[in-house]
Amino acid sequence: MKRRTFLKTLGIGAGAFMAHNYLRPRRAFAAADRSFVFCYFRGGWDTLLSLDPRDPNVFTEARREETRIELAWDQLPAGYPRTILQPSGSNIQFGPVMEAMAPHYEKMCVARGLSMNTVAHDVGRRYFITGQTPRGNTAAGSAVPTRIVAQQGDQSPFPNLVMGAETYNDGLPAFASGLTVNSVTDLVTSLTVGPGAPPAAVRDRIAAYRDGKPLCDPVGHDRRGLLTRLGDSQIKARELVESGLSSKFAFANANDSEMTALRSRYGIQNIDGVPAQAAAAFQALKYELTQVITIDATQNLDTHDGNWATDQPDNQAEGWTALAQLITDLESEPDPTRGGTLLDNTTILCFSEFSRTPLLNNRGGRDHHLATSCALIGAGVPGNRVVGATSDVGMTPMAIDPNTGAVQDGGTIITPTLVIASLMQAAGYDVTALRTDGLPCLMA
Amino acid sequence: MNLRWTAPLLALAMLACDTATPDGTPNENPTETLYPDEWAHAMPEDRGTATIHPTPVDVDVDGRIARRMSVDQLRRSIPVLFDGITWTVTVRGREQIGFDVLSRTLGEADYIQATSHNEEPSPLFAKFMDDMASDVCNKAIRADLEATAGEPRLVIHDEADVDATLRFLRLKLHGIYVPDGSTEGLEDLRALYDDVTAAQGTQVGWFSVCIAMLTAPELIAY
Numbered sequence: 001m002k003r004r005t006f007l008k009t010l011g012i013g014a015g016a017f018m019a020h021n022y023l024r025p026r027r028a029f030a031a032a033d034r035s036f037v038f039c040y041f042r043g044g045w046d047t048l049l050s051l052d053p054r055d056p057n058v059f060t061e062a063r064r065e066e067t068r069i070e071l072a073w074d075q076l077p078a079g080y081p082r083t084i085l086q087p088s089g090s091n092i093q094f095g096p097v098m099e100a101m102a103p104h105y106e107k108m109c110v111a112r113g114l115s116m117n118t119v120a121h122d123v124g125r126r127y128f129i130t131g132q133t134p135r136g137n138t139a140a141g142s143a144v145p146t147r148i149v150a151q152q153g154d155q156s157p158f159p160n161l162v163m164g165a166e167t168y169n170d171g172l173p174a175f176a177s178g179l180t181v182n183s184v185t186d187l188v189t190s191l192t193v194g195p196g197a198p199p200a201a202v203r204d205r206i207a208a209y210r211d212g213k214p215l216c217d218p219v220g221h222d223r224r225g226l227l228t229r230l231g232d233s234q235i236k237a238r239e240l241v242e243s244g245l246s247s248k249f250a251f252a253n254a255n256d257s258e259m260t261a262l263r264s265r266y267g268i269q270n271i272d273g274v275p276a277q278a279a280a281a282f283q284a285l286k287y288e289l290t291q292v293i294t295i296d297a298t299q300n301l302d303t304h305d306g307n308w309a310t311d312q313p314d315n316q317a318e319g320w321t322a323l324a325q326l327i328t329d330l331e332s333e334p335d336p337t338r339g340g341t342l343l344d345n346t347t348i349l350c351f352s353e354f355s356r357t358p359l360l361n362n363r364g365g366r367d368h369h370l371a372t373s374c375a376l377i378g379a380g381v382p383g384n385r386v387v388g389a390t391s392d393v394g395m396t397p398m399a400i401d402p403n404t405g406a407v408q409d410g411g412t413i414i415t416p417t418l419v420i421a422s423l424m425q426a427a428g429y430d431v432t433a434l435r436t437d438g439l440p441c442l443m444a
Numbered sequence: 445m446n447l448r449w450t451a452p453l454l455a456l457a458m459l460a461c462d463t464a465t466p467d468g469t470p471n472e473n474p475t476e477t478l479y480p481d482e483w484a485h486a487m488p489e490d491r492g493t494a495t496i497h498p499t500p501v502d503v504d505v506d507g508r509i510a511r512r513m514s515v516d517q518l519r520r521s522i523p524v525l526f527d528g529i530t531w532t533v534t535v536r537g538r539e540q541i542g543f544d545v546l547s548r549t550l551g552e553a554d555y556i557q558a559t560s561h562n563e564e565p566s567p568l569f570a571k572f573m574d575d576m577a578s579d580v581c582n583k584a585i586r587a588d589l590e591a592t593a594g595e596p597r598l599v600i601h602d603e604a605d606v607d608a609t610l611r612f613l614r615l616k617l618h619g620i621y622v623p624d625g626s627t628e629g630l631e632d633l634r635a636l637y638d639d640v641t642a643a644q645g646t647q648v649g650w651f652s653v654c655i656a657m658l659t660a661p662e663l664i665a666y
Contacts, residue, residue, distance in 0.1 A: 157567050158567075158568065169562065174551075174562045174563065174564035174566075175564055175566070177551070177562040177564075179549065179566070179568050180548045180549055181549065186549075190549075190568055190571060190572075194571075194572075194574060194575030194578055194579070195534075195575075195578075195579070196575075196578045196579050196582045197574065197575070197578045198578065198648065198651055198652060198655065199644070199648075201643065201644075202640055202644060202648060202651070202652050205636060205639055205640055205652060206636070206652055206655055206656050209632055209633075209635075209636045209656050210656070210659075210660075212632060213632045213660075215661065216618075216660070216661055216662045216665075221510035221661065221665050222510070223509060223510070224509045224510065226509070226510045226511070226512065226565065226661075226665055227510070227661045227665060229564070229565050230512070230565040230570065230661050230664060230665065231661075233565045233566055233567045233569065233570040234570045234574075234659070236567040236570070237567040237568070237570040237571035237574065238574075240567060240571065241571060
């Protein structure tokens with residue numbers, strides 16, 4: 001939208017603004033572009049409870065020394081099933097905390113037996129976020145969302161929105177850098193007129209001044225378009241705060257039927273909690289605020305002690321339940337630009353820095369374990385598929401046939417790099433920086 | 445050297461000069477007239493008119509490119525410009541410096557998650573600059589209104605002389621000197637002040653001018 005058109009619209013349409021309450025931003029995505037949601041399960045998840053379960057009738061307490069796997073599902077709080085969940089027609093077996101996710105098996109691919117090569121939180125997290133083995137404790141290269149947005153281009157107000165997680169930009173265009181907000185509250189602040197701002201009429205007049213004022217140095221300073229970009233950003237920022245988009249994230253607003261419905265669907269109790277982040281991801285994609293969003297999908301899962309039996313299942317289940325609702329919403333929301341539904345054009349990756357030991361430690365908790373799993377959902381993902389496995393003794397990573405995903409001696413060990421390369425390559429993005437191609441079995 | 449050989453050698457040298465630039469690199473435009481006799485006593489005007497090539501717009505030939513002010517530059521400049529006043533935000537009931545609380549959002553590298561500053565003037569940056577300007581200008585104008593006679597003013601330099609105050613602010617915030625009696629480059633600001641003052645009073649008028657100047661490219665870009 002041209003600056004003058006925008007200002008004119010503001011002036012003429014103030015009344016209409018009040019009536020409609022928000023202005024849907026223009027459709028920004030190119031038809032071929034894909035949206036992404038990265039869900040980080042913080043702290044190291046117990047995959048036995050979720051993505052890589054075992055049958056409790058086979059992996060019994062009596063066989064613990066033989067299998068080196070101890071389910072201990074009898075210690076879980078009441079309400080969790082004590083069996084593997086596998087809907088009819090599903091090739092994927094789910095653990096007891098994934099009851100909400102199981103119905104989405106057709107859109108989902110689970111990769112098991114990933115080798116993380118680390119049991120350090122920072123290293124594992126940065127390995128998955130960048131798709132590259134960290135240098136010591138330091139992230140190597142840019143975050144995957146940054147890489148994707150760098151290839152997509154600057155197409156939305158917050159192209160790479162990061163909520164409460166880490167992000168890195170190592171030499172890629174600045175627009176691709178993750179715009180970090182710590183919480184939904186911070187996101188709302190970003191979309192709201194600041195405290196102490198002048199009245200709307202004065203803001204309009206300042207905007208008109210900016211519009212009419214000649215650029216201070218169009219030849220020198222604007223040679224690379226800096227002044228033009230600043231002017232455009234000021235307009236964009238104003239569009240955002242005036243558009244009422246903040247109301248789309250005001251989950252506590254009891255007077256807004258959309259918020260009430262979101263609160264009910266996601267079970268939002270706290271505006272900065274995990275369900276609110278999932279709801280924010282949906283709203284951000286629905287209203288095209290972002291191209292790629294990263295959310296912190298759980299509270300801490302680092303359960304070394306007796307809290308494993310309570311916090312691990314409850315926190316994981318909270319994350320999976322919120323994610324299941326996000327998938328349901330994306331699946332039911334039409335995408336007028338790209339066709340189909342939002343989920344048809346969105347890929348979701350769920351990951352954690354590593355998993356937890358298959359045996360309980362002497363404090364009743366689980367420590368860090370090298371082999372883990374991850375879940376891919378949505379566009380470009382081979383649905384209803386399990387790729388790879390961990391062994392039935394001690395849950396070690398097993399090599400696979402890269403084409404079929406079946407376990408194969410002497411095959412390929414899955415790593416975060418291969419998962420990220422598959423995710424990007426399936427969407428048509430360049431993976432040269434990752435120095436590997438994706439696994440055919442992980443690409444639809 | 446025998447004079448007999450001088451003329452042919454000189455002719456050969458001139459021929460060579462016609463197809464190569466003085467530093468020896470090939471002339472990319474052989475039809476262009478070159479004057480490889482810069483050591484002669486000829487004056488430029490003796491050469492007649494010269495072909496001046498326009499500067500290509502996509503080539504950096506006249507100095508460094510413009511940059512956005514970094515978060516740290518803003519963090520350190522604003523208190524200097526406003527006698528210690530800076531941007532503050534309230535976080536969980538505590539007042540904190542906005543440039544620190546929002547440093548990552550504004551693009552400052554922390555060398556843990558981000559190893560380089562993001563100095564792109566993004567919409568998020570522009571939004572928070574508006575917030576910063578509102579906060580700082582509010583405080584500065586309040587301080588001016590509470591100042592006793594003779595005390596230096598931060599924004600409203602001379603309440604009775606609007607143009608003098610605009611000249612003062614232009615120099616202070618943008619580093620642009622406007623001589624006494626001149627209003628060059630001040631017309632738009634004056635119109636802004638007059639319009640807002642007519643509708644909302646002088647205090648809001650100065651408030652709007654302060655915000656406009658604090659978020660102007662003359663301050664944010666350098």
